[in-house]
Every structure is written in C-alpha cells, then in structure tokens.
Amino acid sequence: MLKPVKLKPAFQDYLWGGTKLRDEYNKDCDFDKIAESWELSNHKNGQSIVDSGEFKGLKFGEYVEKLGAKGLGTNCDSFEFFPILIKFIDAKGSLSIQVHPDDEYALSVEKEYGKTEMWYVLEAEEGASLYYGVNKEISKEEFADRIKNDTILEVLNKVEVKKGDVFFIESGTIHAIGAGLVICEIQQNSNTTYRVYDFGRLGADGKPRELHVDKAIDVTNLTPNAKSAEPMGELEKFDGYTRVLLSECKYFTTLKYEVETKAEVEIDEKSFNSVIITEGNGKLVMGDTELEFIKGDSIFIPAQNGKYSVEGKCEFILSRV
Template sequence: MRFVEKDELYPLLFDPIYVDVVWGGNLLKEHLKRQTPERESPIGESWEISDREGAVSVVSNGPMKGATIRDLIVHYEKALVGNVFTGGRFPLLVKLIDAGKRLSLQVHPDEYACAKLKDNAEPKTEMWYVISAKQGAKIFAGLKSTCTQRRFIDSMNSTDIENCLQNFNSVPGDAFFISAGRVHAIGGGNLLLEIQQNSNTTYRISDWGRLGSDGKPRALHIDKALECINFTDRTSPRITGVSSFSDHNRKFPIINRCPVFRIDDLRLVERWPDSTDGNSFHLITAINQQITISRYDLSVKVEIGSTCMIPASFGDYSIEVPEGKETTVIRTTL
C-alpha cells in the first residue's frame, strides 16, 4: 500500500465488517447475495464504513488497498473528510441491518444526556432506509400521542409497552429519522441502510423477554434510558418514499435540516453529474442496481448495498446507471 498525492485521491470502497447477533437474519444473503461468514449466531450487521476501535474499515480497491480509514484520515484530513473536519475519528458510521428477529427497544443519548450521564457516552442520531422487507415487517419508532410518560414507565416490564409505540409497515424506499432521545425498535424481516453518528452508545429499555447467546437475559439500562428519552417528542419519524416513476433524474431530500448529516434519495434513469465542493465527502450507496462512479478515465463499480466514499477534494464525478431502469442511490454528506 502507498499513499497517493491529494490530487490523486479516488472513490474508495471498503471491506464490510460482519457482526453476528442473536437477532440476525438472512437478507444480506438472500437479497444482496453477500457471501457472509458462518458464525455461531446469525449475521445481523454489516459495518460498511467504520472508524471504531476494534472495527476499522479497510480499503478494498485501488493503490491504497489495505489502508485503514484511520490511516487515510490521519494522512489526508480535510482533503478526505471536508473543510468542516476538526480532527478525530470519521464522523459517521454506515451499516446494513439484517433483522431476522425484532431488535430490543432502545434509545440513544443527545449531547445534553451524554454530559449528564458521563460514562463515555456519545450522542447518536441516525437514519434508516428500508432496502427490503419481508411481508409483515414493521418499524417501531417514537411514542404515540396517547401514551403518557407515566404509562410508558409503568409498561416497561410488560408486553403493553408495544402499545405505547408508533408502528409502521416496512415499505422499501421509506426512511425513518431516529433522533437522539427517540425510542425505537427494528422489527424482524427488515434489511435497512443505517447512517448514524459515529457512536456505539445504546440503552436498552426492553428485550421482549429474549435470552442472549449465553442463555441469559441481555442487560437493560432503564435508569440511563429514562435520562435520554424525549417524552415531549410525538412527531412521526417516517419519511415516505417515492412511489411514482419518471423518465428523468430526480432528487428527493430525506434529511436536510440535521446538523449531523444530510441525505438525499436519487432516482436515476441516466447519468447523474455531481461534484464534491471541498466541504464534505460524498457517500454513495447503491440500493437496487449496480452503479459506476466515473471521471475521465477512472471508474469504480459499486455493488448493490455497498457504499463508496468520494473524498471531499475529489471534485467533479458522475454516477453511471443501467439503461432502461430506475436506479435508487442514497447520497450522504455532512
């Protein structure tokens, strides 16, 4: 591996990091045709871009193949991440969530709760985009307007807790904004793209009576969760997806007023010209078709479900898509 000059930076692909969990599913294999490793528990997460201790993404293409994302950030800094970068780890974590069973009911802290809880807590806001869903799959996110704080607390140890939650049928193309402080659970049968702050702080409220891989109940974090839950937040987290088809390219903002990330749903039927302006990298995720990132004599193929990082200093590029089909691409920036 060698570092290239800054003006030679190119679109980067990374090896996925697979995580086995008690609730893992089979849609990574069935829908995305991934060759996932055999583990004692099923694979439930694929960390597509990660800069966490013990889970650092490794470049899989080009002259810098084998370098870690940490190596690149230390070496290139703002040329890779963008002018808003002030140091530290890569600011986002990109995952695929393959839920064979329902995940725990949980909540993440905001900055205020982190300061109060300490304990190395990190704020975490995230977005889910439904790539595929089995019949009957659901998303649970946010409190119902009819659920009081007292009822929620009294129901935490019973099955009635589900009646406190907004629930939605999972529809491919729909997205969900899970702000810090919003209770949530992913239902079984979902394959989601998750874009989140680079944080691994999660407080479980309920695990639905399930046992962990060791045969014992997994730990709950009730006191810490109650410090994080925003009981005044009763808004719907769902951003309804595009249902119509068009013979021209379209861009639909999913998240455009969040200080953590901006996310667009691109519906493409032909070449899409784009450019990084130096302020932020672009993360380009292929949802339903293979795409190609190109510029002049350079091209990088991005498989379905994979994410490509366009360095902030890269400038003009194009997304090439198959002819005669509408291709869905998720673009994420800071």
C-alpha cells in the same frame, strides 16, 4: 485529485440477524447470521477496510489519517471524531426496544457522541412494522413501571412499514426495528444503545440480555414526536436520473438517486461523499479512476472541488456532512 475508494464493511452477528445481506447484497462473510454490515465506519467496534487504490487493505481510520482533515471536508472540522456511520441492517427478528442519548449525555457518560439516525427502508415483508416514539405523553414513573411490568409496548407508536419509507430518529426517541425489514441506516458515529425491553429473549450465553433502564429513563423523550415516513424533499428529475432529499440535519444530509443511464454529481471542499449502492450495477468515474460496483457496494469520495459520474442502471444513497 483525491481518488474515490471502495470499502469493505465490518460485520456484526447479533442474534436477530438473517442471511439477506449475504444472499441479496453480496456480502462476503462467514457468519451464520449477518445482522449488520458497517459500510462506512471508523468506530472502535468495527472499521471498514479500503478495498481499492493505493491504500487498499488499510483500516478506514488509518486511511483517514493519511487523507488528512482536508479530505474529510471543512464541515467535519467541528467534530472531534469521524462524524457518521452507515450500515445495512437485516432484521430477520425484531430488535430490542431501545433508545440513544444525545451528545451532551453520551459525551459525559459514555465518552462518545450521542446517536441521531435515519432509516431508509430497502425491503419490507408484508405486515412488517416498527416502533417509533410513544403514542401518548407519559411520566418517568409510568415509563419505569411499564418496563418493570412488561407493558411498555402498549404506549409505543407502532407503524406499518413499506419499501421506500424514511424515518428520522432523533436522539431520545424510543424505537425498535421490527422483523422482516432490511434498512440502510445513516447515523452519528456512535454505538451507545440503552436497551429497554427485549421480548424475553436469551443471548448466546443462555441468559437474558442486559437492560439499561436507569439510563433510558434519563434520556427518553416521553412526548409523542413521530413524523411521517416520507422523504423531506420533492423528487427532482434530470436527464438520465432522478434525485430526492431523504433527510437533513446538523449531522448529515442524505439523498437518494435513481439512475437510468448516468448521474453527474458535484462535490466540494465542505464534505466527503459516501455512495451506497442499493440496487443495480455500473461504475463510478472520477478523473482517471473508474470503480465498478454491484448492489451492496460502498464508495467513499474525499472532499474536494470537482465532480464524478455514476453510470449504469442503479439506485444509490449519497450521504455527506
């Protein structure tokens, strides 16, 4: 049996971050602002660290090498790199208006995959909102003019947000997370972002942050494509827990579990499982391995035929490829 392991995140201190990941999600970090914690990451810009078992202390990439392809699952065989990245985001301030390329463009220009992502809203202050796609069809020329003239917000789809909302952000969809939101993001393993508009802010060096207008014009979908902020599946009820499908695409499948007492989860050789604890505490049990967890913890379960249980009163997000 390949044993599950706990992970410690890599942190990012972008200027719009806050303190909720430390104060409410138990993140141990010395940054004044914790904008993001990369809970499951094998990316060059920040790797998770194994925090339990015989491989404790290894970078996640080193652990994956020791684990081998079998431990990632057969569904990962078609990906050149580890396929997904999962993070918490604390947006005390609004993020920039931005867009991510698809695989074809990103691999040719940036030498990494594109970025399709999913957001699950963990917290939303009253009146919090985000931008998601355009509100009318526009031409590339109008898009460029509005970026230049600082009127781009007029043609973006602005959506009020509440706790529990789900947004599927396909590559090419212009978007921005607004102030007052805490989000769990499941995404392709990519950090390629084309910034379109930054509200006139200055970076840590006192200068405006770089925009990537030409690339954004190349990749942005300028036709409305917003989808409703709802899970994809119906709520399923079991003895001791409920489960709902949040999102499913060729890159990842994500489910949310609410556990009153105990949830039994089956795993197979097709994909690893990532378990992100979003509320409560308890323990994950697989064979003779028991991992206690609290809110904010991340657990990685290698691909294999078997099952594990999540015990306690808690909520978690399960992701697989």
